[in-house]
Amino acid sequence: MRREGREVLTIGASDGYGPLKEAILSLLHSEGIPARDEMLLVTNGCQQALDLIAKAFVRSGDTVVLENPTYPGASAVFNRVRAHCIGVPVRTSAEPGSTLGVDLEALESTLAANRVKLLILTPDFQNPTGTSMPLASRRRVLELASRYQVPVVEDHIYARLHAGDERLPCLKQLDRSNLVIHIDSFAKVAFPGLRVGWIVAPAPAIERLRLIKQMTDLHTGQLAQATFAEFLKRGLFQKHLVRMRRIYADRLNALDEALRKTMPEGVRWNRPEGGMCVWLELPPGFDASELMIHARERGVLFAPGRYFYVQSPLPNTLRLGFANLNEKQIGRGVTVIADLLRVEMRKRLRGARRAERTHMALV
């Protein structure tokens, strides 16, 4: 830092601090993305990446397709520029005839029926469902994007958090049509408070984004950029990633076990292979927002599913985030939720019986 102080403290380049760009490029190369300097823009994290993309490519009235449910920070950005946002369902369980992740038939008919400006996807460990798209679906999405000539924004922020050894290729790796705008950040592995992320895209798109970035805040703070450059160059990021992956995998296991041990019948959840969250479906008629009120009183927080929907919210869904809790806390939290659900279920059962009796008299 002493060595580079002068450069870090003075005004910098809009596309990013040179040494950080080099370090990110070599990370990308090691992960199978042969990006060059002119295809890379440093941002203040993924949220700004989305904001810059909206500013650069989306105008009021344009149609943007998102996953449903999706990360609310994404829909907020596109709603703000008054895009017409359409949500395509995400399948959280693989049933016969369908695969995990974004519903490909619904996606195809949406692309066929609308002039879509941008498609926003999180193929790996999607927030909020934790779902990942199988390889075949990824190829199919790219085919569709190419057929309808729709750029795909790939949110890659969770992709390194695979619990097992296998890691599926991302859309950017599979992309032959140069239609993928790949966004990523260090935030889910290290130091979210520093706000550093990046965009990988074809050089002309990056040039447009760079100009927008310049208008937006000149450049990302260089102290944070230089910090990450060192962190990457010294191999500390990779080391830290290995550690975080193990911790997250243990927590995911603990959550799954706790759910299996305590949840009453009728509650369903998926089993993501990594990421930071699990998606729960309560029996029909249950409202996760109401459950939330009672859980909060007992010191347990989760995110009601309706918070994440672009349209047609399912009130009986919720997201459990496990990344920032230890295994004991996870066990306790799940027990509280399961107990509350059981109480509610008994109440409903009694209510239903009473209603049956009453109804019988009135028929």
Place this chain on the structure above:
Amino acid sequence: MRREGREVLTIGASDGYGPLKEAILSLLHSEGIPARDEMLLVTNGCQQALDLIAKAFVRSGDTVVLENPTYPGASAVFNRVRAHCIGVPVRTSAEPGSTLGVDLEALESTLAANRVKLLILTPDFQNPTGTSMPLASRRRVLELASRYQVPVVEDHIYARLHAGDERLPCLKQLDRSNLVIHIDSFAKVAFPGLRVGWIVAPAPAIERLRLIKQMTDLHTGQLAQATFAEFLKRGLFQKHLVRMRRIYADRLNALDEALRKTMPEGVRWNRPEGGMCVWLELPPGFDASELMIHARERGVLFAPGRYFYVQSPLPNTLRLGFANLNEKQIGRGVTVIADLLRVEMRKRLRGARRAERTHMALV
């Protein structure tokens, strides 16, 4: 830093890092602005402040009034959201019946003739002209803003760079109608590469801006924020400011002397009382962009005036920035420009004589 590490590195508050907000508030109090926490938002510098303000308050087709000439980063932001930008002339020399700074009569007639959404002003050492508005003009601007109920964005970024001891009260200090949105940054005094600035405005406006900030990039990087918090709390900012003011004042003097010593007759310039630049007017018919080509060949750079105009550019104007050059460099640069101008003037004189002779034969 070690003490606060945990908090700095994790995700933070959209309105800013607590210790930095406290430090900025006490800076503001010492400068006569009695702001409270809910009236302050930390941004990634003034450029982002402008971007957030445009996002929060300006829609396509809204009229925004700027100074003409103005900082191109400001007009870029409002053009991008497709505002209708109107430039009001800035007077760089006080002639009988007019005062320095934004032309008050033109401003009043613009406000009367348009439904103006926002007025953007830099009352102190305006970029690019270096001009400051006298106290009476500041009061008049606030009267007009109040009469037409137009919020005024005050860019305060250069205000601390006064060469003499006197410092005029800023609009925010004089504001009785709660119409001033005050933006500022450390960048012109220290570490522009860290990208930290702020907005002071009425609490409801700050709350709206905070939500936009959250959508834009969650929050400003906390490593940079914590660095500035320490810098302020230890009194290093004030110490550094005193030093920078003296250095800039010496450079301004050196520039003025060099201009007086070397510039050919017919070239006019103003004598700002601080800031970072001086505004030059070449004789009518001269083009600063052409002059620039020749100056660049001799290793001298300046900014042609046309770059700064919202409308009706004057091609014979240019901005000389003196802040980043020592006195020797300033002297050399001015000499090169003066020599080039003299050569060009002689050429024109010969051309004019020749033209006179030729014309006589053809009459």
